[in-house]
Amino acid sequence: MSDQDPHILDGAISPARNPHLFGHHAAEDFLSASYKTGKGHHAILIEGPEGIGKATLAFRFANHVLSHPEPESAPDHIADPDPDSAVSRQIASGASHNLLHLSRPVDEKTGKMKTAITVDEVRRAGHFFSQTSGTGNWRIVIIDAADDLNRNAANAILKILEEPPRRALFFVLSHAPGRLLPTIRSRCQPLRLSPLSDADLASALAALGSPLDGGKTEEMVLTQSKGSVAQALKLLNYGGADIISAFDDAVSADGPAARKAMHRLADVLAGKDSDVIFGFFLEHLSDHLVKRAREAALSGDLATADRRAKLVSDMTEKLKIAQAYNLDRKQTLMSILESARLA
Structure with missing residues (x-):
């Protein structure tokens, strides 16, 4: 992660500053x-996989609205932010009085992000609206991502969405909208974003200073990232490609060789400051098990398909228990890897 902001991956640009x-x-x-038209919905649910540009889109539209506060006189297209404008400078620096970005807070003791957006964070939205109630300006809240809201925070957001202040606009970002409260989804207009095409992904990486080389690395990144810039950066800058290779070795080997491969992989994933690549591995493992379950189902082996699908929920439960009781991460990983190898 960036030294300045633990929310931002190495090699990425903050959505607030991304031109x-x-x-x-x-x-x-x-x-x-x-x-x-002046009749746009007050809450937009921007859906799609992580890392494809949802937050960047939200900030770009926020810039558009704050730069053109009267809808009827606004341009009919959204231009790249003007770095010389006061609105763009304020948004980029996080100093805009008309924009609030809610995300997982950083734990002051550990310097790491907390696991959820709490109700205390949502209360900032109430304070934000009360402070700006007499200005007549647009007030924009970006919830990034709503999947991270805990139950109390989600209920608090729901109350605001049910009775939105005048000239308020909400962007509710979600990687998995099916997990949101149905009542939140029902109060938002959905806007689904698709994964990036290979050409758009390559262009986005080039703009970040990470151009693809046209060789095997490019083929691997385009295949494994699934149209996500975030996944591509994890492959390129966090050793994600090596993790995938090591996992393949662990599940395909037998006997002592398999055990040795699992230990090597678990040591890397259990290391200090490995949260990003650990999360990347868990996503890859889940995709692997789902794919294996689908293969079994298509071949008519429904019992095996059910067993492999159940491993995904079992894995999640093991990790929750390990985190709750501060259990040894490596031992938990060894147990999960052994189950995956035998799946």
Whole structure:
């Protein structure tokens, strides 16, 4: 993670400062046209996989609205932020009085992000609206991501969405909208973003200073990242490609060789400051098990398909218990890897 902001991956740019968005022109056109009518929805649920540009889109539209506060006179398209404008500078520096970005807070003791957006964070939204109630300006809240809201925080957001203040706009970002409270989803207009095409992903990486080389690395990144810039950066800058290779070795080997491979992989994943790559591995493992379950189902072996699918929930439960009781991460990983190898 960046030394300045633990929310930002190495090699990435904060969505608030990112001048470029790739692959979502239709979504931008929809938002700008909806805003210009003066009848746009007060809450937009931006859905899609992590790392494809949801937050960047939200900040770009926030810039558009704050730069053109009267809808009828706003341009019919969203332009790249003007770095010389006061609105863009304030948004980029986090100093805008009209924009609030809610995300998982950082634990002051550990310097790491907390596991959830708490109700205390949501109360900041109430304070934000009360402070700006007499300005007549647009007030914009970006919830990034709503999947991270704990139950109390989700209920608190729901109350605000049910009775939104005048000239308030909410962007509710979600990687997995099915996990949100149905009542939150019902109060938002959904806007689904698709994973980036290979060309858009390559362009986004080039804009970040990480151009693909056209060789095997490019093929691997395009295949494994699934249209996500975040996944691509984890592959390129966090050793994600090596983790995938080591996992393949661990599940395909037999006897002592398999045990040795699992130990090597578990040592890396259990290391200090390995949270990013640990999360990356868990996503890859889940995808692996789901794929294996699908293969069994398609071949007619429903018992094996059910067993492999159940491993995903078993894995999640083991990790929750290990985290709750501060159990040894390596031993938990060894148990999970052994189950995956035998799946």
